[in-house]
Amino acid sequence: MWKCLHPYAKPEKSYQLAGKLLPWFIIFSAITFIVGTVWGLLFAPADYQQGDSFRIIYIHVPAAMMAMAAYSSMAMAAFVALVWQIRLAEITVIATAPVGAVFTFIALFTGAAWGKPMWGAWWVWDARLTSELILLFIYLGIIALYNAFSDKVLAGRAASILTLVGVINLPIIHYSVVWWNTLHQGATISKFEKPSMAIEMLWPLIIMIIAFAAFLGTLMLMRFRNEILARESHRPWVLRLIETDDAQRLQKDK
Amino acid sequence: MFNAFLQVVSKELKGAFRRRSDILNPIWFFVIVVMLFPLAIGTEPALLKRIAPGIIWVAALLAALLSFERLFKDDFIDGSLEQLMISPYPLAWIVSAKVFAHWLLTGLPILLVSPLLGIFLSLNMDTYYALLLTLLIGTPILSLLGAIGVALTVGLRKGGILLSLIMLPLSIPILIFSTMAIEAAAYGQSYLGLLALLGAMLVASVTFAPFAIAASLRVSVS
Numbered sequence: 001m002w003k004c005l006h007p008y009a010k011p012e013k014s015y016q017l018a019g020k021l022l023p024w025f026i027i028f029s030a031i032t033f034i035v036g037t038v039w040g041l042l043f044a045p046a047d048y049q050q051g052d053s054f055r056i057i058y059i060h061v062p063a064a065m066m067a068m069a070a071y072s073s074m075a076m077a078a079f080v081a082l083v084w085q086i087r088l089a090e091i092t093v094i095a096t097a098p099v100g101a102v103f104t105f106i107a108l109f110t111g112a113a114w115g116k117p118m119w120g121a122w123w124v125w126d127a128r129l130t131s132e133l134i135l136l137f138i139y140l141g142i143i144a145l146y147n148a149f150s151d152k153v154l155a156g157r158a159a160s161i162l163t164l165v166g167v168i169n170l171p172i173i174h175y176s177v178v179w180w181n182t183l184h185q186g187a188t189i190s191k192f193e194k195p196s197m198a199i200e201m202l203w204p205l206i207i208m209i210i211a212f213a214a215f216l217g218t219l220m221l222m223r224f225r226n227e228i229l230a231r232e233s234h235r236p237w238v239l240r241l242i243e244t245d246d247a248q249r250l251q252k253d254k
Numbered sequence: 255m256f257n258a259f260l261q262v263v264s265k266e267l268k269g270a271f272r273r274r275s276d277i278l279n280p281i282w283f284f285v286i287v288v289m290l291f292p293l294a295i296g297t298e299p300a301l302l303k304r305i306a307p308g309i310i311w312v313a314a315l316l317a318a319l320l321s322f323e324r325l326f327k328d329d330f331i332d333g334s335l336e337q338l339m340i341s342p343y344p345l346a347w348i349v350s351a352k353v354f355a356h357w358l359l360t361g362l363p364i365l366l367v368s369p370l371l372g373i374f375l376s377l378n379m380d381t382y383y384a385l386l387l388t389l390l391i392g393t394p395i396l397s398l399l400g401a402i403g404v405a406l407t408v409g410l411r412k413g414g415i416l417l418s419l420i421m422l423p424l425s426i427p428i429l430i431f432s433t434m435a436i437e438a439a440a441y442g443q444s445y446l447g448l449l450a451l452l453g454a455m456l457v458a459s460v461t462f463a464p465f466a467i468a469a470s471l472r473v474s475v476s
Contacts, residue, residue, distance in 0.1 A: 082469065137423040144419055148410050157473045158406050162420060165402055165466055169424050172455065176427040179434075 011228045012237045014088050018221045018228075025221060029214030036211045040204035047201075056114045058205060062212035064107035067135060070100030070216055074142075075167035078160035090156030091231070093163055094146050095223035099216060101139035108132055127177040134173050138166045152231060258343045259351040266355035276324060281363045284317035288371050299376040306375035307436035310385060311429050314364055314393065319418050321360040322400040325352065326408045326471070335408075336475055345471065346464035353401045353467070361393030377440075384439030388432035391452045395428050398463035405470035427455065 007013045040058035047054040074096045081089035111129060112122045123129065142159050149155030197205070232238050270277055291309045292302060329335040338348050368389060372382040403421040407413030435448035 134423050134426055137419075141416075141420040141423060144416055145406060148407070148413070148416055154409075154473050154476065158470065161402075161466060161470050161473065162406060165424065168458075168462065169427070172427045173423075176430045179430075 009086060009088065011088060011232050011235075015225055015228045018225050022218065022221045022225070025214055025218040029211055029218050032207055032211035032214060036204050036207035040208060044201050044204050045198070050118060053114060053117055054201075056110050058208045060107055060110040060114060061205060062209045063103045063110065064132065065209060066212045066216045067100055067104040067107050067132070069213065070096050070103060070220075071135065071139070071163075071167065071170070073220075074100065074163050078163040078167075081157070081160045082164065087153070087156065088228070090153075090160050091227045092220070092224060093142075093160050094156055095227050096220050097139055097142050097146070097159070097163075099219045099223065101136060101143065103212075103216070104132060104136040104139060108136065127174075130177045131170075131174045134177075135170065138170070142166070255343060255347065258341070259347065259354075262338075262348055262351035263355045263358075266352060267358065270355075270359050277359050277363065280317045280321040280360055281367055283320055284313050284364060285367060285370065287313040287316060288374060292374065302375045303377065303381070303440060306371075306377055306381075307385065307433040307440075309375065310368070310371055310436075311388075311392075311432050314389065315396065315422065315425060315429065317364065318360060318393070318396045318400055319421065321356070322404045322417060322421075323414060325356050325401055325404045327404075330408045330475065335471070339471065339475060345468040349401065349405075349467045349471065350460075350464045353397050353464070356401070357394050357397040361389075361397055364393060365389050380442070381436060381440045384436045384445055387449055388435050388452060391449065391456050392428045392432045395452070395456050395459050396425055398459040398467075399424050401467045402463060402470055405467045405474060407474075408471075409474035428452065431455075 008017060036058065041055055044055070046052050074093050077089040077092040077096070080086055081093060108129070111132075115124065116122050142162050145162055146155045146159040149158060229238055229241075288309055291305065295301065295305070326335060329338070339345055341348065365386065368386055369382070371377075372385065377385065400417075400421050403417045403424075404413075406420065407417045410416065431448050431452050435445040435452070438445040438448065
C-alpha cells in the first residue's frame, strides 16, 4: 500500500518532488496572501468595540495556529524518523523548527502589539501567552540542541527525540497554564461550535489561515531542499546538479 | 532482572558515598538559594509565606540542574556507560535504576532538609505537609525529565547550559502544579486534585521517560 512512497526515501527523489511542489505552494500562498490581506485590512468591517485594531487578528491568529501546526508536523516527522529510521524525516524536523519558532515569535509580537491598546499592557501572564512563550522556548531548545552536535546525523536524531518529548509535554504545559491563570479570550473559531465572529470578518481570516499554511509549506519545502543539498553535498547527484546549473547559467550569460 | 536493577542502584550509591561532597553540594546550594530570598526581598512572615512555594520550587529546580551532570557524565567518560549498554538487560531498565539512584541521592536529601526551609520561610504545618508531598511526587519527575536532557547532551563538550535550556521549559507544569498545591494548602483549601495531577505526571514519566532516555543515550554514545 505504501509502496508508492518508497522511492522518496532516496534524497534525490525527495529533492525533486519538493522542487516540483514548491512553485505551486509559492503561487498559492501569494494569491491567498494578497486576497486575504486586502480583504481583511481594507474591506472587512471594523469591530464595534475595538475599531480597526482588531485587524491584527488576520496576522496573529494564523501565525499562532501555524506555530502549533508546525510543531505537530515536526512531531509526526520525528515519530517517523525514530520508528522507521528514515533520515529524511529528521531533515524535515530540523527544516521546520526555525520556521515554527519564527511563527511563534510573530504570534507573540502581534499579540503584544494588540494587547497594549486593548488590555493596557504589552504583556500579561495569561495562559495562552505563557504557553505560546514556552512553545517558543521549546523550539529554541530543539534548534540549540541540533546546532550543538557537529555530526548532523546524530543531531537530527537528538532533535527528533526532543521533539517527541516536547509533544507529550505541550498539552500538559498548555492545560497547566490554563488552570493557572486565564485572561485571554476563548478560542474564536472552533470546528464544533458556531463561530463567535461575524461572517464578513471570518472569511478573510480563513483565507489568511490558508495563506499562512501554504506559506509554512513553502518555507518548509525550501529549507528541506537546502538541508538535503547541504548534507549530500559530496554525492554525485548533487555535483551533477551544480554542473548543469552552472552550464545553464553560462548559456544565459552568452 | 530485578537483581540487575539493585546492582546498578547499589553501585551508584557506593560510588556516590565515596565522594560525599558530590551529594552534599547541590543540597548546600539549595539551602543557600532559598536563604538568599528573605535577605533580598524582606523578612516579614506574611510576605515570606506568600512567596515560599515559588522560592522553594525554583531552588529545587536549580539544585536538580546542578546535580544532573553527574548522572551519566562520569560513566560516559570512563566508558562504563558503553558497558551498561551492551549488557543483556534492556537499556531502559538500567537507566531507570540509575535515575532511581540519582533521585535517592538528590531528591531525597531535598525532602530531608525541607523542614529547615519550612522554619526559614515561616510555613505553618499544613502548608509544610503540602510542600513535602509535592516535593515527594515532583522531584522524581524532575529526575526523569532531567535524565532525558542529560542523555541528549552528555556527549557534547558544553552540554551544561544546553541542558538547562532544554529541561527548564519542560519542567514548568511541575512547578505550576506544585506551587498551586502549596498555595491552596496555605489558604486551607483541598489540594488533593493537584496532587493527583502531579501523580499522573509521575506515572506517565516513569512509564515513558526511560525509553526516551535509552534512545537519547544511543544517540550520544555512537
